[in-house]
Amino acid sequence: MTQAQTWSQRFEKALHPAIATFNASIGFDIELIEYDLTGSVAHAKMLVKTGIISPEEGQALVNGLETIREEYRQGQFNPGVDAEDIHFAVERRLTEIAGDVGKKLHTGRSRNDQVGTDTRLYLKDQIQQIRTQILEFQGVLLDLATNHVHTLIPGYTHLQRAQPLSLAHHLLAYVEMAHRDWERLGEVYQRVNTSPLGCGALAGTTFPIDRHYSAELLGFDRVYANSLDGVSDRDWAIEFLSASSLILVHLSRLSEEIIFWASQEFGFITLTDSCSTGSSIMPQKKNPDVPELVRGKTGRVFGHLQGLLVLMKGLPLAYNKDLQEDKEALFDAVKTVKGCLEAMTILLSQGMEFRPQRLAEAVAEDFSNATDVADYLATKGVPFREAYNLVGKVVRTCLESGKLLKDLTLDEWKSLHPEFDVDIYDAIAPLQVVAARNSYGGTGFEQVKSALQNARDRWEAAQS
Ligand code: ARG
Numbered sequence: 515m516t517q518a519q520t521w522s523q524r525f526e527k528a529l530h531p532a533i534a535t536f537n538a539s540i541g542f543d544i545e546l547i548e549y550d551l552t553g554s555v556a557h558a559k560m561l562v563k564t565g566i567i568s569p570e571e572g573q574a575l576v577n578g579l580e581t582i583r584e585e586y587r588q589g590q591f592n593p594g595v596d597a598e599d600i601h602f603a604v605e606r607r608l609t610e611i612a613g614d615v616g617k618k619l620h621t622g623r624s625r626n627d628q629v630g631t632d633t634r635l636y637l638k639d640q641i642q643q644i645r646t647q648i649l650e651f652q653g654v655l656l657d658l659a660t661n662h663v664h665t666l667i668p669g670y671t672h673l674q675r676a677q678p679l680s681l682a683h684h685l686l687a688y689v690e691m692a693h694r695d696w697e698r699l700g701e702v703y704q705r706v707n708t709s710p711l712g713c714g715a716l717a718g719t720t721f722p723i724d725r726h727y728s729a730e731l732l733g734f735d736r737v738y739a740n741s742l743d744g745v746s747d748r749d750w751a752i753e754f755l756s757a758s759s760l761i762l763v764h765l766s767r768l769s770e771e772i773i774f775w776a777s778q779e780f781g782f783i784t785l786t787d788s789c790s791t792g793s794s795i796m797p798q799k800k801n802p803d804v805p806e807l808v809r810g811k812t813g814r815v816f817g818h819l820q821g822l823l824v825l826m827k828g829l830p831l832a833y834n835k836d837l838q839e840d841k842e843a844l845f846d847a848v849k850t851v852k853g854c855l856e857a858m859t860i861l862l863s864q865g866m867e868f869r870p871q872r873l874a875e876a877v878a879e880d881f882s883n884a885t886d887v888a889d890y891l892a893t894k895g896v897p898f899r900e901a902y903n904l905v906g907k908v909v910r911t912c913l914e915s916g917k918l919l920k921d922l923t924l925d926e927w928k929s930l931h932p933e934f935d936v937d938i939y940d941a942i943a944p945l946q947v948v949a950a951r952n953s954y955g956g957t958g959f960e961q962v963k964s965a966l967q968n969a970r971d972r973w974e975a976a977q978s
Contacts, residue, residue, distance in 0.1 A: 535595050539838050543600040544593070545845055547586055549635035550600050550628070551579050556731040557623055557711065564724050566622060571615050578612035579604070599838075600632070601625045622721035623714060626745040626833040630710035633841065635732060637754060640848045641703045647855040648696045648761070652689055652973055654863045656966070659685040663962055665870050666877045666944050667782065677885060678877040678944050681868065682966060683957040689969050691764040696976065698757045706750045709734035713744035716832035746832040748822065751840055755819035758851045762812040765854050769805030772866065776802045781872050789865025804861045808854045815850055818843035874944075881909050883919055883942040886950065890941045894933040904931060 529537065555576050562572035582604060585591040593603035602625075609616030659682035669679040709729035712719065718741045725737045738744030775782040785800055793799035821843050825836055884905050891901035908930055912919060919942050927934035940946055952958030955965070 538595045539599045546632040549632040553631045556728045560728040574615045578608045622719045622723045627710045627713040651859045652692045675880045675882045679957045680962045695761045702753045707735045709737045710744035713741035742832040766809045766812040769809040772805040783866045818847045877944040883947045
């Protein structure tokens with residue numbers, strides 16, 4: 515079949531070769547082949563059910579489509595640019611295999627509703643896989659948190675030492691983010707799960723098709739109510755890219771922390787050999803390539819979200835060829851999110867180790883217990899603001915004399931305020947500072963233990 519024959523007799527000449535290449539999507543939409551075949555099988559069965567084609571014709575179509583699937587899986591189906599896209603490629607091969615009956619497959623549908631069906635089937639699969647990966651990632655965070663309830667780590671605001679934390683509490687913050695990501699993708703899935711098949715080119719079809727039947731065969735929950743909307747809606751793709759962008763925001767924030775935790779300045783973790791690389795010139799280097807790449811790849815996914823929003827904003831109803839550009843964005847975002855989740859899961863489980871000794875030293879050598887001194891006085895009746903001002907003065911004096919709060923003698927404490935007593939030393943010890951923050955959702959060990967249990971239960975329930 516020549517290019518001119520792909521379309522109708524309206525065309526006498528073939529496309530300019532450069533335009534054929536420019537126009538073709540087969541180079542990337544081959545990714546959709548399995549979904550295209552599955553969608554066509556359902557369409558053929560629907561044509562039989564509604565009496566539009568005979569059962570024998572339907573069987574010949576289904577057999578032909580399954581033969582193409584086999585050929586593809588064996589690496590024997592490699593359509594070129596002359597096929598234009600996956601839909602034409604399959605139809606052409608089907609007609610070669612099954613004969614003239616192959617030409618009946620496209621009855622009552624258009625490539626516009628077909629490509630929408632394929633991409634939604636693809637994305638449904640991918641969303642399920644990504645959700646499973648998010649659970650694996652969460653599982654590793656939960657295991658780490660379980661091992662580090664009593665490991666302390668400095669907590670920061672403005673990247674200035676603020677108050678010490680249970681390391682588990684810090685890790686559980688990422689578990690919460692991951693849970694929202696998992697939930698959000700589940701919500702996006704609901705909307706992806708709507709069938710456009712049978713919307714035709716834009717207006718429906720003259721054939722007595724049964725859209726609900728083909729939707730049911732394909733596992734869609736519902737069908738588009740409006741044919742124009744069905745063929746031109748890409749909200750679901752934008753929602754997916756938006757949910758993916760948030761996943762990457764979370765992975766990128768964690769990456770940034772891991773990168774500075776691994777620096778000599780922080781020294782909170784060591785990178786194991788399995789996930790870090792060396793330098794070609796500086797023999798002492800061990801580089802955190804994995805979190806750096808995750809942080810770097812985040813931008814691609816934001817870019818795809820932006821690209822698709824811009825793609826859609828000026829599109830008149832209904833299908834426009836601009837929509838062909840949605841696929842590479844989706845495919846790349848899917849690949850990027852999956853790759854980043856996998857790499858971060860490996861990094862957390864085998865690529866890094868916390869250094870409890872170094873962390874313990876870090877929390878003992880700063881003024882992150884200053885709030886606790888103010889709280890101590892406030893508990894003894896001194897108004898908090900007054901206590902806060904006094905402790906500010908104490909910190910300044912300490913800084914001038916090169917001391918920490920724990921180095922002050924009881925006499926020095928008492929000279930600062932008569933309410934200070936010997937129990938101040940306990941109150942400002944890092945473990946006590948953390949334990950004391952026992953308000954709901956806080957870093958106190960009791961809170962962290964119950965948060966960990968809740969997160970674990972929720973995670974187990976999500977597996978089913
Ligand atoms: N390859 C096309 C795409 O990806 C399929 C739909 C073509 N429809 C059309 N009216 N030209 O969007």
